[in-house]
Amino acid sequence: MKKLIILMAAVVLGCCLITSCKQKQVENGEVVVTDSLAYFADQIKAHPKDAELYYRRAKYQFEHEFVQEAYSDILKAVKLNDHVAKYYVLYADIDYARADFDSSEEHLQKALSIDENNNEVRLKLAELFYYRANNVHSYYDECLKLLEEARTRQPHNPKAYLIEAMCYKERGDTTNYLHRLQMVIDQDPTEVKAHLELGYFYQKHLDPIGIDHYQNALRIEPNNEEINYNLGLFYRDLGRIDEAKEQFTHMTAIIKSGTYVANAYYNLGYFDLQEGNYKSAANNFSKAIDCDKAFVDAYAARGEAYEQLAQYEQARADYNRALQLKTNFEKAIEGLNSIDKKLKK
Numbered sequence: 001m002k003k004l005i006i007l008m009a010a011v012v013l014g015c016c017l018i019t020s021c022k023q024k025q026v027e028n029g030e031v032v033v034t035d036s037l038a039y040f041a042d043q044i045k046a047h048p049k050d051a052e053l054y055y056r057r058a059k060y061q062f063e064h065e066f067v068q069e070a071y072s073d074i075l076k077a078v079k080l081n082d083h084v085a086k087y088y089v090l091y092a093d094i095d096y097a098r099a100d101f102d103s104s105e106e107h108l109q110k111a112l113s114i115d116e117n118n119n120e121v122r123l124k125l126a127e128l129f130y131y132r133a134n135n136v137h138s139y140y141d142e143c144l145k146l147l148e149e150a151r152t153r154q155p156h157n158p159k160a161y162l163i164e165a166m167c168y169k170e171r172g173d174t175t176n177y178l179h180r181l182q183m184v185i186d187q188d189p190t191e192v193k194a195h196l197e198l199g200y201f202y203q204k205h206l207d208p209i210g211i212d213h214y215q216n217a218l219r220i221e222p223n224n225e226e227i228n229y230n231l232g233l234f235y236r237d238l239g240r241i242d243e244a245k246e247q248f249t250h251m252t253a254i255i256k257s258g259t260y261v262a263n264a265y266y267n268l269g270y271f272d273l274q275e276g277n278y279k280s281a282a283n284n285f286s287k288a289i290d291c292d293k294a295f296v297d298a299y300a301a302r303g304e305a306y307e308q309l310a311q312y313e314q315a316r317a318d319y320n321r322a323l324q325l326k327t328n329f330e331k332a333i334e335g336l337n338s339i340d341k342k343l344k345k
Contacts, residue, residue, distance in 0.1 A: 051080035085115035262291035
């Protein structure tokens with residue numbers, strides 16, 4: 001249900017607001033970049049009671065995906081100085097990476113108690129509540145409360161409106177969901193996630209206004225696979241086949257591999273099949289299979305194209321491959337039966 005969580009991870013929890021861990025200091029009048037583990041080891045050896053050094057090394061290691069090592073260092077930092085909000089923020093991020101969500105919540109709460117004006121912490125905590133809610137309304141209530149506080153302190157707050165929108169979506173409150181998404185766009189027209197969500201919503205209701213939102217999203221992220229593919233599907237679902245073909249063709253020109261482009265080729269092949277362009281259909285289905293060797297529907301569809309071209313051995317091979325991938329796949333069974341009948345005539 002929470003489709004935007006992955007997209008929003010970079011907003012709050014995924015990126016964890018970690019900036020570059022490169023530290024600069026002046027030595028003999030020259031600025032020296034110090035970002036190696038060897039540097040931190042030397043500094044900590046010389047200053048073993050310096051909490052900031054442990055924090056910096058934890059931050060460095062977390063950014064470089066040494067999660068357990070980062071965890072050990074942040075424990076030391078907090079033990080040496082338990083009154084620094086940013087230490088608990090990093091602690092929470094590390095906890096989250098370790099899937100210890102209770103501890104992550106606890107440390108974000110601690111950071112907020114130390115620095116109650118820190119809106120980024122509120123947003124992180126709100127996002128955590130949203131992630132953990134799973135239809136538990138008390139979590140949604142806590143999330144919305146934090147977001148309201150964040151917006152009160154900082155009215156220009158598109159991130160807060162975006163998370164609010166997702167809370168209302170999960171609660172089935174369409175009016176507030178759409179209103180919050182529009183507030184996101186009003187405050188930040190380049191927020192692609194809001195355009196994408198609105199595109200989803202209007203596509204589901206076959207409302208062409210969703211096309212505008214997908215196109216706006218593509219102006220921001222022109223090579224986004226999901227948005228390109230959804231726009232093609234939307235044209236198809238609206239019966240605007242020429243535009244769908246153009247969109248899928250464009251997508252295959254800018255994206256060379258992956259599930260979305262495999263489906264783009266499949267759709268192009270499907271259009272060809274419907275129009276009797278069997279050779280072109282087989283070619284597009286082959287390209288779909290090149291992108292996804294386990295694309296069972298593409299094998300069955302290519303089998304149909306080959307069957308229409310009277311290339312029965314190739315068709316039989318594709319139908320059999322589809323059955324290997326999906327037992328009792330009805331379309332493949334029907335195809336094999338069809339070939340047998342044709343060859344008996």
